[in-house]
Amino acid sequence: MSNANHYDVIIIGTGAGGGTLAYKLAPSGKRILVLERGDYVPREKDNWEPKAVNLEGKYQTKEKWRDIKGEELHPHTNYYVGGNTKFYGAALFRLRKEDFGELRHHGGVSPAWPISYNDMEPYYTQAEQLYHVHGERGEDPTDPGASAPYPHPAVSHEPRIQHLSDDFARLGLRPFHTPLGIQLNEQDPRKSPCIRCNTCDGFPCLVYAKSDSQVLCVDRAIEYPNVTLLTNAYAERLETDASGRRVTKVVVKRNGSREEYSGEIVVSSCGAINSAALLLRSANDKHPRGLANGSDVVGRHYMGHINSVLMAISKCPNPTVFQKTLSVNDFYLGSKDWDFPMGHISFVGKLDAQTLRAGAPAIAPDFTLELMASHSLDFWLTSEDLPDPENRVSLNSKGEIVLSYKLNNEEGHKRLIAKLESLMKQQTRCETHGHECHVGLFSRNIFLGQRIPLAGVAHQNGTIRFGDNPKTSALDANCRAHDVDNLYVVDASFFPSSGAVNPGLTIMANALRVGDHLIERLG
Numbered sequence: 001m002s003n004a005n006h007y008d009v010i011i012i013g014t015g016a017g018g019g020t021l022a023y024k025l026a027p028s029g030k031r032i033l034v035l036e037r038g039d040y041v042p043r044e045k046d047n048w049e050p051k052a053v054n055l056e057g058k059y060q061t062k063e064k065w066r067d068i069k070g071e072e073l074h075p076h077t078n079y080y081v082g083g084n085t086k087f088y089g090a091a092l093f094r095l096r097k098e099d100f101g102e103l104r105h106h107g108g109v110s111p112a113w114p115i116s117y118n119d120m121e122p123y124y125t126q127a128e129q130l131y132h133v134h135g136e137r138g139e140d141p142t143d144p145g146a147s148a149p150y151p152h153p154a155v156s157h158e159p160r161i162q163h164l165s166d167d168f169a170r171l172g173l174r175p176f177h178t179p180l181g182i183q184l185n186e187q188d189p190r191k192s193p194c195i196r197c198n199t200c201d202g203f204p205c206l207v208y209a210k211s212d213s214q215v216l217c218v219d220r221a222i223e224y225p226n227v228t229l230l231t232n233a234y235a236e237r238l239e240t241d242a243s244g245r246r247v248t249k250v251v252v253k254r255n256g257s258r259e260e261y262s263g264e265i266v267v268s269s270c271g272a273i274n275s276a277a278l279l280l281r282s283a284n285d286k287h288p289r290g291l292a293n294g295s296d297v298v299g300r301h302y303m304g305h306i307n308s309v310l311m312a313i314s315k316c317p318n319p320t321v322f323q324k325t326l327s328v329n330d331f332y333l334g335s336k337d338w339d340f341p342m343g344h345i346s347f348v349g350k351l352d353a354q355t356l357r358a359g360a361p362a363i364a365p366d367f368t369l370e371l372m373a374s375h376s377l378d379f380w381l382t383s384e385d386l387p388d389p390e391n392r393v394s395l396n397s398k399g400e401i402v403l404s405y406k407l408n409n410e411e412g413h414k415r416l417i418a419k420l421e422s423l424m425k426q427q428t429r430c431e432t433h434g435h436e437c438h439v440g441l442f443s444r445n446i447f448l449g450q451r452i453p454l455a456g457v458a459h460q461n462g463t464i465r466f467g468d469n470p471k472t473s474a475l476d477a478n479c480r481a482h483d484v485d486n487l488y489v490v491d492a493s494f495f496p497s498s499g500a501v502n503p504g505l506t507i508m509a510n511a512l513r514v515g516d517h518l519i520e521r522l523g
């Protein structure tokens, strides 16, 4: 292989993990190659068009996976520079302190991480600064504590959401402002990159004001002369030397041809499902079950959270534009009447009729989809699913990705829904409709028909877990493969348990942490 194709570091994937790592390593002067299977998201009006984005799935991959029965599965995931952060809702939470330890759930045990919250804390602070997180420290009753305030003030509630927040507070809860990575300057709107629009969660930001890893990390990293980005570059396979201890080649398909690159360090950050698939595809004589898979955990313990989208319909309209500002964590670790964790309550972006058509909910009596959309508060409930070795990514004989997943630990989630139901019934009387104003809670059908929850793919994690024991984990505490000296993984694969808040900030913070380790290792 020519010297031109040899790099100090090769990073595969540019999402929350890979993009953040590229940003961190760029100033080191090391020769860095970043490989991304997708291209840039085209900037066009359709970026903000619910029909194109949600109904037609214009930007989703057209790749087909399989479920356990061999049925086709169309994953709601995105292959672009910036990965899924181009489309995410930018709710950027720290995991709770308790999530790093062993936590007893109704359905079993959520295992401990090999590092503590204190190990991650400085990197959470750095990630919040890098991704411009807006929030208010101390409001969240389960806040794990931080060494610095949020870099930007919380995004304000619109009147309907403020009203709900006041209602929740009156009922004894501690609702708080969702920490958000949108570059909104409410003090000086003319200078604000973000225009506070209704097409943020699930949409790419047409004006580049969302804190995604393309805009904030990859685009900045490639300004350094030592960093090269190749788009449309699909990492097909990793090859090792005869000992099996070093990755010597990254085999890439780019624009129809095969290319080979080598790196002193190779980092996979393809997302939890694709990184597992890459390692499984890279099986060889020394690694018969898949690269770095002496433990047989690669692909296993797939998690994606238990998520529900619940629409609370009122007779009064909900004119909110940017809805994702309110969260409730009072039931995260349990409640007076239930000793086990239940999870997290927050919002999705304001739903519209086109988006509802893509996953039609049960229709409220006397309502059309249009009416429901304009009268709903659209909640997002997240509970923790537990790592089950049988929930896994594997490959079939054609090399297609097979995703097997059986939901577990559901009781806490059911109780969380019941809590929300009860809270909504206790809202203050509406002056026009009295208590009858609240029609009820309706579940938006988030199942794709293949029994895989849509959000289960969005929050994918856990498939290449880190840990101290090489028999039960594939990566060590620095996210280096136990079995392969120069291979690292920095996407959401490393999670041994998933907590019940959105995973993005933890992936970013961890990439910064691993970045420090790599800088030290590279000297």
Ligand SMILES: Cc1cc2nc3c(=O)[nH]c(=O)nc-3n(C[C@H](O)[C@H](O)[C@H](O)COP(=O)(O)OP(=O)(O)OC[C@H]3O[C@@H](n4cnc5c(N)ncnc54)[C@H](O)[C@@H]3O)c2cc1C
Residues within 6 Å of the ligand: 012, 013, 014, 015, 016, 017, 018, 035, 036, 037, 038, 076, 077, 078, 079, 080, 081, 082, 083, 084, 085, 087, 088, 089, 090, 091, 092, 093, 201, 202, 203, 233, 234, 235, 236, 269, 270, 271, 272, 274, 275, 278, 458, 459, 460, 490, 491, 492, 493, 502, 503, 504, 505, 507
């Ligand atoms: C609609 C939506 C809303 C979300 N909202 C939130 C939110 O509000 N808060 C939050 O924290 N999280 C949210 N998430 C989840 C969040 O986006 C992901 O957790 C995060 O992006 C995962 O980071 P990652 O680095 O693991 O993978 P990704 O961001 O998926 O990046 C993986 C990258 O690898 C590339 N790739 C894959 N395979 C290969 C290959 N073989 N060769 C080369 N490149 C490859 C992909 O194209 C992609 O760019 C949301 C996700 C979605 C889809």
Ligand code: SF4
Residues within 6 Å of the ligand: 182, 183, 193, 194, 195, 196, 197, 198, 199, 200, 201, 203, 204, 205, 206, 207, 208, 209, 210, 211, 322
């Ligand atoms: S303008 Fe603001 S609210 Fe709209 S998509 Fe961009 S970041 Fe999100």
